[in-house]
Amino acid sequence: MLGQQLVNGITLGSTYALIAIGYTLVLGVLKKLNIAHGELFMVGAFAGIALAALGAPLPVNLAAAFAVAGLVAVAVERVCFHPLRHASFLSPMLTTIAFGILLQNVATQMFGSEPSRFPHSAEPQQFAIGSLSISAVQIAILATAFTLMFGLDLLVRRTRWGIALRATSDDPETAAQHGVHPSRITITTFFVSGALAGVAGVLTTLVYSQVTPLIGIRQGLIGMVAIVIGGLGNLRGAMIGGLALGLIETMNDAYFYAGYRDFVIFSVFFAFLIFKPEGLFPAQAGR
Amino acid sequence: MNVYYEGVLASMGINILLALSAYAMLATDRLSLGNAGFMAIGAYVSSFLTVELGWNLYPALAAGACAAAVTGALVGLPVLRLQGIYFVMGTLAFGEVVRTFFQNFEPTGGAYGMRGMSGTSLEMIAAFVAVFVLLFLAFEVSRAGRAAYAVRDDDQAARSIGINVTGARLLALVSGALIAGIAGALFAHYALYIESGNFNFLVSANAVLFVILGGMQTFWGAVLGAVIFTLLPEALRFLADWRLSAYGALLVALMVLRPEGLLTRTFLIRLWRARSGRDAA
Numbered sequence: 001m002l003g004q005q006l007v008n009g010i011t012l013g014s015t016y017a018l019i020a021i022g023y024t025l026v027l028g029v030l031k032k033l034n035i036a037h038g039e040l041f042m043v044g045a046f047a048g049i050a051l052a053a054l055g056a057p058l059p060v061n062l063a064a065a066f067a068v069a070g071l072v073a074v075a076v077e078r079v080c081f082h083p084l085r086h087a088s089f090l091s092p093m094l095t096t097i098a099f100g101i102l103l104q105n106v107a108t109q110m111f112g113s114e115p116s117r118f119p120h121s122a123e124p125q126q127f128a129i130g131s132l133s134i135s136a137v138q139i140a141i142l143a144t145a146f147t148l149m150f151g152l153d154l155l156v157r158r159t160r161w162g163i164a165l166r167a168t169s170d171d172p173e174t175a176a177q178h179g180v181h182p183s184r185i186t187i188t189t190f191f192v193s194g195a196l197a198g199v200a201g202v203l204t205t206l207v208y209s210q211v212t213p214l215i216g217i218r219q220g221l222i223g224m225v226a227i228v229i230g231g232l233g234n235l236r237g238a239m240i241g242g243l244a245l246g247l248i249e250t251m252n253d254a255y256f257y258a259g260y261r262d263f264v265i266f267s268v269f270f271a272f273l274i275f276k277p278e279g280l281f282p283a284q285a286g287r
Numbered sequence: 288m289n290v291y292y293e294g295v296l297a298s299m300g301i302n303i304l305l306a307l308s309a310y311a312m313l314a315t316d317r318l319s320l321g322n323a324g325f326m327a328i329g330a331y332v333s334s335f336l337t338v339e340l341g342w343n344l345y346p347a348l349a350a351g352a353c354a355a356a357v358t359g360a361l362v363g364l365p366v367l368r369l370q371g372i373y374f375v376m377g378t379l380a381f382g383e384v385v386r387t388f389f390q391n392f393e394p395t396g397g398a399y400g401m402r403g404m405s406g407t408s409l410e411m412i413a414a415f416v417a418v419f420v421l422l423f424l425a426f427e428v429s430r431a432g433r434a435a436y437a438v439r440d441d442d443q444a445a446r447s448i449g450i451n452v453t454g455a456r457l458l459a460l461v462s463g464a465l466i467a468g469i470a471g472a473l474f475a476h477y478a479l480y481i482e483s484g485n486f487n488f489l490v491s492a493n494a495v496l497f498v499i500l501g502g503m504q505t506f507w508g509a510v511l512g513a514v515i516f517t518l519l520p521e522a523l524r525f526l527a528d529w530r531l532s533a534y535g536a537l538l539v540a541l542m543v544l545r546p547e548g549l550l551t552r553t554f555l556i557r558l559w560r561a562r563s564g565r566d567a568a
Contacts, residue, residue, distance in 0.1 A: 033372055035492075083543050089372060090318055094499055095542040097492045102535030109532050217488055221383060224376060232372070259398070263387035270380040274365045277373050 003132050005254045006247070011138045011207070013246020014145035018200035019219055020226035020238035021152060022073075022193030028169045028233035029189050032089045036076050036100035037197060038220020044069035044198020045211040046107055049116050058206075062144065065198035072103070073194020074187055081186070100216065107213035115210035141203045148196060149239055156235060165189060169233065197223075218262070225269040231279030240280070293409050295521055297477055300412035302513040304470035305490070306497035307419055310509035311463035313498055314432075315456045316439040317367070320375055320491045321382030322467045325355040327486035328385060329468025330475035331395045334404045337476070339394075344406040348472040355468025356461050363460040367453060382491050390483040400482030407477035415469060423506040435459060467494075500541050502548025511550050 023037050044065035051064045080095040125136040156162035167175035168185045176182050197219075204219075205211045226245050230237025245265060252264050272279065305322065312319045333351030336342040342350075366377040395401055426432040437445040438455045446452050475481045493516075501512020519537065523530035541549075 031372075033375070079539060079543065084546060087546060090375075091499075091542070091546045093375070094496060095539060098496065098535065098538035098542050101489070101492075102532065102539055105531035105535045109528055221379070221488070224379075228376065259391050260387075263384065263391060266380055266383040266387055270377070270384050273369060273373060273377045273380055277369060 001254075003130075005250050007132055007134055007138070009247035009250035010243060011141050011246070012204075012250060013243035014142055014149070015200045015204045015242075016222055016226055016245050017149060017239045017242025018145055018196045018203070019223035020230070020242040021149065021235055022196040023220075023223040024227040024230070024233055024235060024238040025165075025189050026193050027227065028235070029165060029186060030081065032081065033093045033224075034073075034076060034080075034096050034190075034193075035093060035220065036080070036096040036103060036216075037193070037223055038216030038218070039100045039103040040069045040073050040076075040194040040197040040216070041201040041204075041219045042107060042211065042213060042216035043072050043103060043201070044194075045201030045205045045215070046111055046116065047198065048202035048205065049111075049118055049211065052118055058140065062199055062202050065202045066195040067198075069198020069201065070191040070195035073190040073197075076194070077187060077190040081190075082183075100220075104213045104216070111213065113213060115212050117210050118205055137206050141206065144199065144203060148199065152192070152196070153235065153239075161185075161188065221269075222265070225265060225272075228269060228272050228277070228279055231281040234279065234281045237279055237281035295517065297407075297409050297412055299514060299517040300409070300416045301470050301474050301477070302493075302497060302517050303416050303510050304419065304466055304473070305494040306501070306509040306513040307423065307506060308463040308466035308470065309491075309494040310423075310498045310503065310506050311459050311466065312456075313495075313503050314435045314439055314506075315459040316442065317456055317459070318375055318495060319378040319460070319463065320488065320495065321378035321380070321385075322463065322494050323486040323488070323490035324382035324385035325359060325464040325467035326471035326474070326490065327389055327483070328355040328358055329471030330481050330486070331389055331392075331401070331471075332468075333472035334401050334475045334481060335395050337406070338401065338403040344476060348469065348476075351472040352465050352468040355471070356465040359461045359464025360457065363457050363464075367456050367460065379488065379491070382486075382488065386483050386486050389486070396482075398483070400480060401475075402480045404476045404479055404481075407473050412473055412477070415473060419466060420506075420510065427506065431455070431458065496538065496542075498548075499546075500538070500548055502550035504548070504552040505550070505555065507555070508548050508550040512548070515549070 019037070019041055022040075023034070026032070026034050026037070047068040048061035048065040051061045056064070076096060076099055080099050081092045084092045084095060126133050127136070127139070156165060164175065164180040164185050167178070167180055168182055172182055200219075201211070222245060223242075226241035227238045228241070229244060230239070230241030248265065248268065249261055252258070252261050256264070305326065308322050308325070309319065329351035331351075332354040333344075333347040336347035336350055337344060362381055366374065366381065369377045389395060391397055434445070434450045434455050437448075437450055438452050442452050445455075471486070474485075478485070497512035497516055498509040499512070500516060501510070502508030516538075520530060520534050523533050526533050
C-alpha cells in the first residue's frame with residue numbers, strides 16, 4: 001500500500017517538478033516572478049488535446065505542447081518583461097497576472113469553460129512488479145519527466161548555454177561584458193521554462209484526463225510552493241520540492257482526507273515562508 | 288433602477304472597497320496578493336452570525352470586519368518581516384490557506400457554500416464607499432498618512448527621522464484587512480450565496496490591478512481603477528464572445544504602456560491649476 005502510494009506520488013510529483021524547474025529558471029535569471037507560468041501549463045495541455053482530437057499519437061502531442069507553450073512563454077517575456085526591464089519586480093509581475101487573465105479568457109473562448117478531455121483509445125495497460133502496479137501511462141510520464149529533468153540539469157551544468165545562463169543569473173552586467181547576450185539568454189530561458197510547463201500539462205492531463213481554462217491558477221501556485229520548498233532559484237531544489245509535493249498530496253489523499261489536500265499544501269507553503277523562507281537548499285540557479 | 292444596472296453598481300462599490308483595501312497596503316510600499324483571504328473572513332464570519340445565530344446585519348458586519356482586522360494583525364507581524372517577492376508570496380499563501388480552510392470548514396457549509404444571507408442594498412454599499420472615501424481624504428492629510436507616504440517613498444529615510452516603519456506598515460495592513468472584511472460581509476449579504484471559490488487568487492489580483500491601473504499616487508487612483516475596470520467588461524459587450532479576451536488584452540496593454548497608472552499626481556495638479564486659473568480670470 002505504502003509502496004504503491006510512493007509510485008503514485010513520484011509520478012505526480014515529477015509533473016510538479018517540471019512546472020517548478022521552469023518557474024525557478026526564470027526567477028534565477030531575472031529575479032522576477034512570472035505569475036502566468038501556470039497558464040503555460042494550461043496552454044500546453046490544450047495544445048496536446050487539440051492534436052490528440054485530430055488523432056495524433058502521444059509523442060506528437062507532447063512535441064506540440066512543448067513548442068506552443070514555449071512560444072507563448074517567449075511572448076510573455078517580450079510583452080511583460082522586456083518593455084518593463086528597468087522597472088521594479090512588481091510591474092512585470094502584475095503584467096504577467098494580466099497576461100494570465102488574457103490566456104484564461106482566450107482559452108475559455110476557444111475550448112469552453114467545461115472540462116476538456118483527452119480522447120482515450122484503450123484501457124491503459126497495467127504492469128505488476130511484486131505487489132506494486134504501474135500503468136503504461138505512469139511509465140510514460142516518469143520516463144518523459146525524468147528525461148527532461150536530467151536533460152535540463154546537464155544543459156545547465158555542461159553546455160555553453162548553461163554557463164551563460166548561470167553567469168547571467170549571478171551577475172548580468174559582468175556576464176554581458178564577457179560576451180553573453182542577455183536578451184538571447186532571457187528568451188531561451190523563457191522558451192525552455194514554458195516548454196517544460198507545457199509538457200507537464202499534457203502529462204498531468206493524461207492521468208487526470210481533464211483540463212479547464214482556469215487549471216493554471218492552481219498548477220502555477222503549486223509550482224511556486226515547490227520552488228519555495230527547494231529554495232528560490234535552485235534548480236535541483238525545485239525538482240525535489242516538486243517531488244515532495246507530489247508525495248505530500250498522495251499521502252494526504254491516502255491516509256488523511258482528500259478535501260484537505262490544498263489546505264495542507266498551502267499551509268506548508270505559508271509555514272516555509274514564515275519559518276524557512278530560504279527553503280531547504282538555499283543556493284543560486286544551477287548550483 | 289433596472290436590476291442589471293443595480294448589479295453592476297453594487298459590484299462596482301464592492302470593487303472600490305477592495306481596491307482601497309489593496310491601496311492601504313500599497314501606500315506603505317507593500318503589495319498583497321492575499322486580500323481575498325480577509326474578504327472571505329469578513330464574509331463567512333458575518334454570514335455565520337446572521338444565518339446561524341440570527342444576529343442583525345450591522346453588528347454581524349462589524350464582527351466580520353473585526354475578525355478580518357484581528358487576523359490581519361496576527362498574520363501581519365510575521366509576514367511583514369518578509370521582503371520583496373517573499374512578502375508577495377507570503378500574502379498569496381495566506382489567501383490560499385484561508386480559501387482552502389473555508390472550502391472544508393463544515394460549520395460554514397464547506398464545499399457546498401452558504402446561503403440565506405440578505406439585507407445589503409445598493410444604498411448601503413454606496414454609504415460605506417462614501418465613508419471610506421472621506422476617511423481616506425482625512426488620512427492623506429493626517430500625520431499617519433504622511434508617515435505612510437514617507438515609508439512608501441523611502442523607508443530608510445523615514446526610519447531615520449523617527450517614523451515607526453513597521454508600525455506604519457502594520458497599521459496599513461490591519462486597515463486593509465478591515466476594509467476587505469467589510470467588502471466581504473457586504474458582498475455575502477448582497478450575493479445571497481457564497482462559496483470559497485468567490486475568494487480565490489484572482490479576486491486579490493484584481494484588487495491590486497485596479498489600484499495599479501488607476502494610479503497609486505493618490506487613493507483616487509484606486510477608486511478610478513475600480514470604477515473603470517468594473518465598467519469595462521460591460522462596455523465591451525458589443526464584442527460578444529471575445530469581450531473577456533479583449534478585456535485581458537486591454538489590461539496587459541495598459542500595464543505595459545502606462546505602468547504609473549491612469550491618474551497621476553501631476554495630472555491632478557494640472558487639473559487643479561487649470562481650474563484655479565479660470566477662476567482668477
